[in-house]
Amino acid sequence: MVILEPSISDYHIQLKPEHQEIQALAREFARNEIAPIADSIDKEDQIPETIVRKMADLGFLGVPYPTEYGGVGSDYLSMALVIEELARISCAVSVIPVAHTLIAMPLFVYGSEEQKKKFLSPLAQGKKIGAHAMTEPAAGSDVAGIKTTARREDDGWVLNGTKTFCTNGDIADLFLVFARTSDIVDEEKKRHLGLSGFILERGMEGFTVGNPIGKMGIRGSKSVELVLEGVKVPHANLLGEEGKGFYMAMDCYDHGRIEVASQGIGVAQAALEAAAKYATQRIAFGKPIMEFQSPQFMLGEAASEIQAARLLTYQAASLRDQGKEFMPTACMAKMYATEVGERTALIAIKLSGSAGVATEYPMERYLRDIQVTKIYEGTNDIQRLTLGRLIYKEAQAAISNSR
Ligand SMILES: Cc1cc2nc3c(=O)[nH]c(=O)nc-3n(C[C@H](O)[C@H](O)[C@H](O)COP(=O)(O)OP(=O)(O)OC[C@H]3O[C@@H](n4cnc5c(N)ncnc54)[C@H](O)[C@@H]3O)c2cc1C
Missing domain, CATH: 1.10.540.10 (Acyl-CoA dehydrogenase/oxidase, N-terminal domain)
Known part of the structure; x- marks a missing residue:
């Protein structure tokens, strides 16, 4: 694209x-x-x-x-x-x-x-x-900054380091763990080289799965810390090419972003439904609040945004299924759909008055859940950054082609 x-x-x-x-x-x-x-x-x-x-x-x-x-x-x-x-x-x-x-x-x-x-x-x-472990206490958005190491030995690799926010870690049998397999190169532009991915199995010696980290949203799903102390991993568990793990991870997040976008639409749709039903049943000043113009405007706009987010997400998935470049569309879909989810959750809370913040109703849960989707698989800032860089490159190419 x-x-x-x-x-x-x-x-x-x-x-x-x-x-x-x-x-x-x-x-x-x-x-x-x-x-x-x-x-x-x-x-x-x-x-x-x-x-x-x-x-x-x-x-x-x-x-x-x-x-x-x-x-x-x-x-x-x-x-x-x-x-x-x-x-x-x-x-x-x-x-x-x-x-x-x-x-x-x-x-x-x-x-x-x-x-x-x-x-x-x-x-x-x-x-x-399965679970995926890239993030570390000191490296999240800056994937190339991970410190976990994998040292090559005759019969395999030895992994040392700490991972955090590994989702599904509480129930996972298999973990894709990223580690540095060569020293950090000084040149800023080459920091991303030298990462590799390894398949680890629960129970491997030196591999400790920590307790879940408490979170405000998507409660029930567990993200844990992993500690790797001299974990021996066979050569056969190196996934992809040695030193090319960064590219493999980015490709993996491109796919994942489509799914996070789908989460955004799902939450947005739920919030729209909840808001519409509440505003239809709640009577104020002798009529359902849905009869007033401002709730109609809010929900009309929210429904339009949800439809746009849904089309963008399906488009990203379709491009991927047709074997076409889908990364930019996946970035747009992830960023836009999760933010539509947030805006719609806020509308649901607003239109529900006190019920909107009461924990016996789901509206406040939608707002807590959607916050998390804006962070994982690349924060929405990172999506903007990626798209901005692509646009910059395209503009440079267009200018040089027109000369
Ligand atoms: C619930 C949950 C589940 C997760 N599951 C997993 C998992 O299964 N596996 C895994 O590996 N990781 C997982 N993560 C980690 C997630 O991918 C990271 O939290 C995310 O990449 C952001 O990293 P960080 O938290 O270290 O924030 P930081 O990178 O420290 O960023 C902090 C803030 O600075 C902003 N920022 C950073 N760099 C830039 C920049 N260059 N330009 C502009 N703004 C910037 C960010 O957008 C953010 O707002 C999970 C996180 C959460 C919250």
Whole structure:
């Protein structure tokens, strides 16, 4: 996709009957199985194991992977639809497949045949749960600043370091852990070189999974600290090329951003519904507050923004499914959809008056949940930065071509 010279072919969203089927399946599951416990998941900060097992049985942990690796054999648009429906009822529950993607997708794209059979298959079938560990206490947005090291030995690698905010870490069997496999090069522009990804299994000697970090939103989904003290990892567990882990991680986040965008739409849709129902039932000055012009304006604008965010997200997924450049659209979708989610949650709170801030209603949960989606998989500042840099490059190229 070229931002300054858009092509009409980038706007082709391929919708098939399978998309409708999987959306209906996810919607029914979310309404029947998650909705009755969505509030208690948040209040008790716990997702029942049965929910994870049911998602696995329905194939929600393996939607875009081929059936030969145990997946559903569908595409990324289907994945986006599933996440949207889950997030509409519980953003926390939708985080489980989103974090799972951050190991399954790089295994699918960069794994050897042996690695796909050994690690991707159980992940895609939902027999094992996956997690992704890049972030460290002193390096989040600045991925190239990670300090965890992997030292090569004859029979494998030895990993040392600390990771933080590793989502699914409490239940994961497999972890994609990034470490520095060569010294930091002095030159600022080469800091990102020398990172590599490794598949670690729970229980490896020297690998400690810490306690969950308390959070304001997506409560129930757990993010933990990991401590690596001389963890021996076989050569066969190096994922992708040695030293190219940065690029693998960025590719992985491009995919993940589509799913976070879907979370944004799901939360926004839930907030719109809650606001519309409340404003329709609540009587003030002798009539439903929905009869007043300002609530109508607010909800009309919110619905338009949600539709725009949804189209952007489906477009990003479709571009990916057609094998086209989708990174810029995924950045736009992640940033825009999560911010639409935030604006809509604020409208839901505003239109609900005191009920909007009461914890017995879901409106305040939507606002807490959406805050988190603005941070992970690259903060929205980082999306703006990435898009701005792309536009700058395109403008430079356009100017030099016109000379
Ligand atoms: C609930 C949750 C789950 C997570 N799950 C995972 C996971 O499973 N695996 C994993 O590896 N990580 C995970 N993360 C970590 C997440 O990816 C990082 O928090 C995120 O990348 C931001 O890093 P940071 O928190 O260190 O913030 P920082 O990088 O310290 O940023 C702080 C602030 O500065 C801004 N900022 C930083 N650099 C720039 C810049 N160049 N220009 C403008 N503004 C800038 C940021 O936008 C932010 O507002 C998770 C985080 C959360 C909150």
